[in-house]
Amino acid sequence: MxxxxxxxxxxxxxxxxxxxxxxxxxxxxxxxxxxxxxxxxxxxxxxxxxxxxxxxxxxxxxxxxxxxxxxxxxxxxxxxxxxxxxxxxxxxxxxxxxxxxxxxxxxxxxxxxxxxxxxxxxxxxxxxxxxxxxxxxxxxxxxxxxxxxxxxxxxxxxxxxxxxxxxxxxxxxxxxxxxxxxAHGWKSSDNIYKVTECVGNEIISINWEPAFKVYQQIIASEYNLNINKTNFFEVAKQFPLGMLRLDSELIIRDPYGITKREGILVVDKIEEGEFIKIMFGTSEGLLNSxxxxxxxxxxxxxxxxxxxxxxxxxxxxxxxxxxxxxxxxxxxxxxxxxxxxxxxxxxxxxxxxxxxxx
Structure with a gap:
């Protein structure tokens, strides 16, 4: 009822x-x-x-x-x-x-x-x-x-x-x-990156470089898209982060903002030392899942x-x-x-x- x-x-x-x-x-x-x-x-x-x-x-x-x-x-x-x-x-x-x-x-x-x-x-x-x-x-x-x-x-x-x-x-x-x-329907690229510094829900660095700088470079090189502070939310919603697990499942984290020190804010935090992949998706792929x-x-x-x-x-x-x-x-x-x-x-x-x- x-x-x-x-x-x-x-x-x-x-x-x-x-x-x-x-x-x-x-x-x-x-x-x-x-x-x-x-x-x-x-x-x-x-x-x-x-x-x-x-x-x-x-x-x-x-x-x-x-x-x-x-x-x-x-x-x-x-x-x-x-x-x-x-x-x-x-x-x-x-x-x-x-x-x-x-x-x-x-x-x-x-x-x-x-x-x-x-x-x-x-x-x-x-x-x-x-x-x-x-x-x-x-x-x-x-x-x-x-x-x-x-x-x-x-x-x-x-x-x-x-x-x-x-x-x-x-x-x-x-x-x-x-x-x-x-179900989720998100796919991932093959490359693996390490989260090297975090505070709360902010990823400060990936591979010992400012997190947003690394994220920006990956999206430009792998997907031929430009992401910046102006269009961050619109582009980032297509490219969540996936935390690796032993069972090969990826736990998805949703990026939603950039900090002054070029860190990335995520809805639910990622622990320092986690290994991640950049994920991507299409509306059709999500529907099929x-x-x-x-x-x-x-x-x-x-x-x-x-x-x-x-x-x-x-x-x-x-x-x-x-x-x-x-x-x-x-x-x-x-x-x-x-x-x-x-x-x-x-x-x-x-x-x-x-x-x-x-």
């Missing part, structure tokens, strides 16, 4: 249906455009009907396999065993203790999946995800996304009945095993699709959504994606599309 809400009458109708079905818990996905309206006009109505909500704000939403920049989505989630909201700036030892306590209190035998939302521009996301995986291990599937805004409207990304929280991670323990998958995650027309699925894919595809984003499922995707365009079937280290992805059948 799910609803796209754009006015109070629609919300009231949805809440009555939740009550009639005995549903008391729901996922809420709020468009960044109406965040203030949600807090001022809708949250009180939801609380009056005693519906437990957990979720976040996003640059744009997905409803019935169409993009929507307005409103918010309510999705029934009756199988939540436990829900917890944690600050991302906890000391690592305190974070580990807290998440371990969550596992103990939830009687882990009942938990098959972890659904997690994090503040996309929050601190210590890597530590949060590492602690989550170290606690629950490969006994569960993981699914989720980064919440927030790509406009100036930063902060207060995680939603609950108490309102909005910043710099936080939401952990929903589910008793059902989500059937999850992902979704063959791996097609959803049966009789099934519903929650989908997190990176906002940078929407910006890259532009008008073709509707083609991507419809290739995955003609009319039964519900979700959001996210700032980072979390997906793992318990078989590898838990990381934040960029520029991918993920689905969880529900």
């Amino acid at each position: 799910h609803f796209l809400i754009k006015n109070k009458a629609q919300l009231l109708k949805a809440l009555k249906q939740f009550n009639n079905n005995g549903t008391t818990k729901a996922l809420v996905l709020v468009s960044d455009l109406i965040k203030d309206d949600f807090r001022a006009e809708y949250l009180g109505m939801i609380n009056d009907h005693q519906l437990e909500i957990y979720g976040g704000t996003f640059p744009s939403l997905i409803y019935n396999s169409k993009a929507s920049d307005n409103g918010f989505i309510l999705v029934a989630m009756p199988d939540i065993v436990n829900a917890s909201l944690l600050p991302l700036d906890l000391e690592p030892k305190d974070l580990n203790k807290t998440i371990n306590r969550l596992k103990t209190n939830s009687h882990n035998n009942d938990v098959k999946s972890i659904f997690t939302l994090v503040s996309a521009f929050g601190t210590d996301k890597t530590i949060f995800l590492k602690s989550l995986y170290n606690t629950f291990g490969n006994t569960v599937n993981y699914f989720g996304a980064g919440c927030g805004s790509i406009s100036k409207n930063k902060g207060q990304e995680i939603v609950s009945n108490k309102g909005f929280a910043s710099n936080s991670g939401l952990i929903l323990q589910l008793k059902s095993k989500l059937e999850i998958n992902y 979704t063959k791996a995650i097609r959803i049966n027309k009789n099934q519903n699925a929650i989908c997190f699709n990176c906002i940078s894919r929407k910006l890259f595809h532009q008008e073709n984003i509707s083609l991507e959504l419809n290739k995955i499922a003609p009319n039964n995707l519900i979700g959001a365009f996210s700032i980072g994606e979390i997906v793992n079937q318990g078989d590898s280290y838990l990381e934040m992805f960029n520029k991918i599309v993920t689905t969880a059948k529900c």
Whole structure:
């Protein structure tokens, strides 16, 4: 059961249906455009009907396999065993203790999946995800996304009945095993480069040279394109960075800015000493990659699709959504994606599309 809400009458109708079905818990996905309206006009109505909500704000939403920049989505989630909201700036030892306590209190035998939302521009996301995986291990599937805004409207990304929280991670323990998958469609060149200096989300140097200078030279020599400070975002969205992993998988990182010292800012950080490749893609290639995650027309699925894919595809984003499922995707365009079937280290992805059948 799910609803796209754009006015109070629609919300009231949805809440009555939740009550009639005995549903008391729901996922809420709020468009960044109406965040203030949600807090001022809708949250009180939801609380009056005693519906437990957990979720976040996003640059744009997905409803019935169409993009929507307005409103918010309510999705029934009756199988939540436990829900917890944690600050991302906890000391690592305190974070580990807290998440371990969550596992103990939830009687882990009942938990098959972890659904997690994090503040996309929050601190210590890597530590949060590492602690989550170290606690629950490969006994569960993981699914989720980064919440927030790509406009100036930063902060207060995680939603609950108490309102909005910043710099936080939401952990929903589910008793059902989500059937999850992902695709990206990005290719890589053969050359490998070393990240030689980093601070936070800034890559300062690659191969001991200023990061942007190296990136600029690679794109000019390998792709015959000029990238500079003026057109950086427009060109860089075609050429993400891929971190090498032992299983030959590349973890994609999305560059979005240049610093004064010619460093490169990435949405999710790359550790110093990582080996990377420069990746490239076409709209056609990204569309073709979704063959791996097609959803049966009789099934519903929650989908997190990176906002940078929407910006890259532009008008073709509707083609991507419809290739995955003609009319039964519900979700959001996210700032980072979390997906793992318990078989590898838990990381934040960029520029991918993920689905969880529900």
